[in-house]
Every structure is written in C-alpha cells, then in structure tokens.
Amino acid sequence: MQQQPVNNIKELLTKVAEGNEKAFRQVFDMYHHQLGEFIMRLAESERITQEIVQDVFLKIWINRSTLAEIDCFKAYLFVVAKNHAFNCLKQIAREKMRQNEWVDSVVRAASIQQDDEENNVLISMNKIDEAVSLLPPQQQKVYLLSRMEGMRQQAIASELNISLETVKKHMVLALRFLKNHLRANIGLFLFIFSQHFK
Secondary structure: OOOOOOOOHHHHHHHHHOOOHHHHHHHHHHHHHHHHHHHHHHHOOHHHHHHHHHHHHHHHHHOHHHHHHOOOHHHHHHHHHHHHHHHHHHHHHHHHHHHHHHHHHHHHHHHHHHHHHHHHHHHHHHHHHHHHHOOOHHHHHHHHHHHHOOOOHHHHHHHHOOOHHHHHHHHHHHHHHHHHHHHHHOHHHHHHHHHHOO
16 A cells, blocks of 8 residues: 655655655655756856755754754755755855965966066076177177078188188187176076087
C-alpha cells in the first residue's frame, strides 16, 4: 500500500525533525524553486544560487531537530537563506578583492622591475657614450662609424682615407679602452656592455 504524500507543512517538519528523509525530500521539492528564485535575485549567478540553495537545505537537515518548534517555516527558510547568501557574497567579494590586490601588486612589481631595467640600460648607455667621448678623435670616428652607423671596416677606410689595417688597429684599441674603462668605473654594466660589443 502506497503512502499518501503529507501536505501539512507542520506534519512534514515533525517528520523531518525525526529524521524522515522522504519528508525532507517533500519539503525540498516544495521550496527549492522559490528559494532559488529568491537567491538568484541576490546573487545574480546560477552557480552561486545552486550552491547556496544546497547549503541552506543542508543546514536545515543538520538542524532538523528544531524544525518542529518553527511556526512559519517559509519565513524561517528565507531568513536562513538570506543570511547565508549575504555571508557567501561577502566572502566572494573579499576573495575577489584579495585577488585584485594580488594582481595589482604583481603588476606594480613588474612595472618597477621594468622601470629599473630600463633605467639600468639608460645609465649603461650613458656610461658607454661618456667612455666613447674619451677616445682619441680617430679611434672615436672609427668606433662610431662601425658601431653606430653599421659601416664595414673597408667602407670606414674609404670614408676616412686611411688603410684597412689602420681601421682594424683603431677598432681594437677603442674596444680595449672602452672595456677597461667601463670595467674600472661601472662593473655593474659590464654584462650590457659585453652584449653591446659582441
């Protein structure tokens, strides 16, 4: 013989309070849609709404022993749901704020590091320019035509009306002077300088 579903909410809650899972299922079926619509208006997220509805009914089941004393179950259910929803939304907002703060700090750190690297490059290029200005005039011309203008040594020889051997000698002397000068004055920039002279 099949049992008739219990329609009286007070009876249902008494049965749920006694641990009756079928009665709890009936209560769930009666209220979960209404509760879902209510939570959706607060959470504006299907996933969060489903989680909150499940959590609320889990709380109801865990605290089922007190259900028989409740006069207006629907009001009780919606108050529990509202409080739980607000707590969840606050927690989500805090987590989002922490994530945003973390992203901001990473971006700031990357920006500072990039600024430092750019400053180091600028400083090292200035130091190289200063060292180049200390070269004897002919070595300076050879160096600048080779490194800055990208001219080949044969073209430099023609441009300056000197032999190819003289161009090579000036280049060797200029590079030796620049490396020694920078090593003595700005050891920090040797890596960048060594990349520059490869």
